[in-house]
Amino acid sequence: MGVITDKLPGVLEPVPGGQVLLTAVDQLINWSRSNSLWPLTFGTSCCAIEMMMATGAARHDMARFGAEVARPSPRQADLLVIAGTIVKRMAPRLRTLYEQMAEPRYVMATGSCAICGGPFMYDSYTTIRGADEVIPVDVYVPGCPPRPEAFFYGLLTLQKMIREGESIRHPGERRRPVLAALPEGMTLDDIRKEMQDLLSHDANVKMVDELAEGAHFSAELKDF
Amino acid sequence: MDAPNLIAAVQALQPDATVREKTDRPTLIVPAEGLVALATRLRDDPALKFELLEAHTAIDWIEEDRFELLYLLASIAHGHVLTLSVSVDRENPEVPTLCNVYPIAEWLERESYDLMGILYDDHPDLRRLFLEDDWVGFPLRKDYEDDFMLERPE
Ligand code: SF4
Numbered sequence: 414m415g416v417i418t419d420k421l422p423g424v425l426e427p428v429p430g431g432q433v434l435l436t437a438v439d440q441l442i443n444w445s446r447s448n449s450l451w452p453l454t455f456g457t458s459c460c461a462i463e464m465m466m467a468t469g470a471a472r473h474d475m476a477r478f479g480a481e482v483a484r485p486s487p488r489q490a491d492l493l494v495i496a497g498t499i500v501k502r503m504a505p506r507l508r509t510l511y512e513q514m515a516e517p518r519y520v521m522a523t524g525s526c527a528i529c530g531g532p533f534m535y536d537s538y539t540t541i542r543g544a545d546e547v548i549p550v551d552v553y554v555p556g557c558p559p560r561p562e563a564f565f566y567g568l569l570t571l572q573k574m575i576r577e578g579e580s581i582r583h584p585g586e587r588r589r590p591v592l593a594a595l596p597e598g599m600t601l602d603d604i605r606k607e608m609q610d611l612l613s614h615d616a617n618v619k620m621v622d623e624l625a626e627g628a629h630f631s632a633e634l635k636d637f
Numbered sequence: 638m639d640a641p642n643l644i645a646a647v648q649a650l651q652p653d654a655t656v657r658e659k660t661d662r663p664t665l666i667v668p669a670e671g672l673v674a675l676a677t678r679l680r681d682d683p684a685l686k687f688e689l690l691e692a693h694t695a696i697d698w699i700e701e702d703r704f705e706l707l708y709l710l711a712s713i714a715h716g717h718v719l720t721l722s723v724s725v726d727r728e729n730p731e732v733p734t735l736c737n738v739y740p741i742a743e744w745l746e747r748e749s750y751d752l753m754g755i756l757y758d759d760h761p762d763l764r765r766l767f768l769e770d771d772w773v774g775f776p777l778r779k780d781y782e783d784d785f786m787l788e789r790p791e
Contacts, residue, residue, distance in 0.1 A: 501785075502769065535789035538776040539768075542787075 415585040439580045443508070446491075446517060447575035448479035450568075453490035455510065457497030460524035463558035464496040478568055487513040492571075496558075498526040498533060499541040511548040517579065520544075521567055523554040531557060551587075562608075638684070638717050647719065651675050661708070664720040669732045672685045672723060679710060679719070687715045690739035693746065695753040699779040700729045701721065704755060707710040708735070715791060725755070752777040 421438065425431035441533055468475045468483060474479045484490040487510045499507055511518070522544050524529060525531030530542035544550060554567035578587045638646065641662040646653055647665055657664040667675060679687040687710040696705040710723040725732055734757040735742040745767040746757045754775035757763060765772060774781055 503766070520746045538781065538783060538786055 427459045435580075440576075443576045443579060447572040448571070449465060450478075450480040450492040450519065451460050451490050452480060452492040452494050453487055453510065453514070454483045454485045454498070454521045455493060456494075457499060458526065460496040460526065460558040463561065464494055464523065464564065467561040467564040470561075473565070475565075475568070478565070478572065480568060487511075488515065490514055491518050493518065493520045493548075494519065495522045495527040495544045496524065498531070499544050499547065500539045501541060502539070504541050504547045507544065507547050510561060517575075519552075519571055519575065520548060520550045521554060521571060522550045523556070523559050523564060523567065525557045528553050528555060638715060643685075643717055643719060647679065649751055649760060650678055650682070660720070662718050662720045666722045666724070669723050672721075673733050673735065673738060675721075676708070676710075676735055680738055684715075686712045687719060689713060690715055690735065690741055690745070691718075693735075693742060693749065695777075697727075697753065697757050697777065697779045699727070704730050704753065706749070706755065716747040730755045731758055732756075733758045736760060751775070754778065 421434060424592075425435050425438075432547065452468065456462075459563045467473050468481060480492065491514060493511060493514060495507070497589035511520070522528050526540070527544045527550075530537070530540050534542055541547060552567045554561050554563050559567070574587075580586075644663050644665065646658055648656075651665075651667055651671065653666045654665040657666055676687075679685050689711045691709040691711050692707075693709070694707050696707070698705055703724045704727060706723045706725065709718070710721065711718045712767070722738070723732060730753075732755065734746055736757075736759070743760070743762065744758055744766065746755070747762070747764060749755045750760075750763055751765045751767055752775060764770070768776070769772065774783065776783075
């Protein structure tokens with residue numbers, strides 16, 4: 414890979430049609446990068462449990478997005494998911510881990526703690542107010558902790574960013590074009606409906622009609 | 638042993654221990670002086686057998702100008718539990734260490750030294766546990782302040 418990204422632009426650009434070819438190579442490389450994200454096994458507090466839910470548990474199955482091979486060594490990982498609170502003592506270690514990861518590397522901050530310090534923002538002697546004070550962050554996923562759906566939304570956003578973002582002509586320079594990663598023609602109501610369909614097959618979930626909720630709820634509770 | 642019997646048995650060992658009412662665990666308030674002797678007897682007495690120090694924490698009662706130290710004891714053999722509460726002066730928070738009775742106390746006491754600044758007499762290795770070695774102050778004290786902290790706006 415190093416040879417391709419280092420040498421190819423210099424060789425191809427002068428020849429006729431080389432520009433087009435380079436763009437095609439860009440697309441190929443970005444596509445493969447976005448579909449083989451290897452997250453680092455790194456979690457510092459409660460959000461890490463949610464990340465395990467998203468990556469390891471059966472229902473959510475991150476393998477669908479080519480990102481399931483969690484690596485315990487930063488040398489082999491290229492996605493750093495900051496799941497949890499970063500404290501003063503952790504910050505230098507986080508920095509080291511980030512620097513040990515090979516380029517191209519991507520960072521997702523999940524949970525309010527990693528975004529801004531979250532519930533520990535005030536009156537804390539040690540919580541860093543946002544992981545982006547320590548390392549650059551590509552995608553933020555809000556929540557305390559974020560639901561796995563939100564986690565995947567962040568992952569899809571990151572993949573979209575990777576696919577559109579970088580060119581081997583300027584390695585390391587990243588465009589951040591992402592507004593929303595919702596596929597075209599899809600609305601929030603569609604997603605809600607799909608969720609409802611999915612959940613209604615689940616034996617553990619009791620669907621409550623939203624409008625009749627108030628009346629229903631007490632009766633159902635009594636039955637329960 | 639159930640709670641009233643347990644308290645009676647411990648009070649027989651340590652007559653000046655007072656009982657705290659309305660607690661989940663039977664709790665005795667004891668003076669700091671005889672703490673090591675009491676803990677040794679609680680551990681070794683065959684009817685009590687508190688061989689486990691489950692946890693040790695400190696509470697900062699700043700209005701009353703004292704730290705309260707809690708020792709949560711448990712007996713695996715008999716399945717009963719007991720809490721000892723010791724109060725120390727806030728200006729001079731010194732207590733004897735329980736390291737020689739319960740080896741786990743070494744780290745538990747380092748923790749409450751680190752965050753609360755309780756000083757343990759005869760502790761073999763009273764260093765900081767969580768914070769950096771050059772940290773100034775004890776952050777879980779109610780009057781702790783530093784430049785890093787943000788005040789919550791009203
Ligand atoms: S954002 Fe919430 S769930 Fe996540 S690490 Fe912080 S406190 Fe825990």
